[in-house]
Amino acid sequence: MVRKIVFESYLCIDHKESPGFTPEQAHKVGLGIVADQVGKGKKFETAMLICSHCPAQVIKRPERVRARGHCYKCDQFLCDNCAIKYKIDGICYTWKRRQEDYLETVSFRGGLF
Numbered sequence: 001m002v003r004k005i006v007f008e009s010y011l012c013i014d015h016k017e018s019p020g021f022t023p024e025q026a027h028k029v030g031l032g033i034v035a036d037q038v039g040k041g042k043k044f045e046t047a048m049l050i051c052s053h054c055p056a057q058v059i060k061r062p063e064r065v066r067a068r069g070h071c072y073k074c075d076q077f078l079c080d081n082c083a084i085k086y087k088i089d090g091i092c093y094t095w096k097r098r099q100e101d102y103l104e105t106v107s108f109r110g111g112l113f
């Protein structure tokens, strides 16, 4: 049996004892879709999907009908921006690999070894 590992993170915004976000503040910090759940006296908890190709973490909306982005090469979730790029060029360049490439370049240039 093959088990697929899904990378998710957890987000908790607890405003039970605070004034919470106004709808305008929620939109400003990227929580516009859950603006009604992060106000005064509310506690919002959700799973977040982690994009394989960039550092984006996306709130998992159960009511979403449109297919989520997926890379068939690394077999992981892609955010909408990376899904469009992947659809166009078909290149799998994971965030982990990108970080490793960057560190290799920096350490080589900086003469750390």
Ligand SMILES: [Zn+2]
Pocket (backbone or CB within 6 Å): 051, 052, 053, 054, 055, 056, 078, 079, 080, 081, 082, 083
């Ligand atoms: Zn992405």
Ligand SMILES: [Zn+2]
Pocket (backbone or CB within 6 Å): 052, 053, 071, 072, 073, 074, 075, 076, 091, 092, 093, 094
């Ligand atoms: Zn990929």
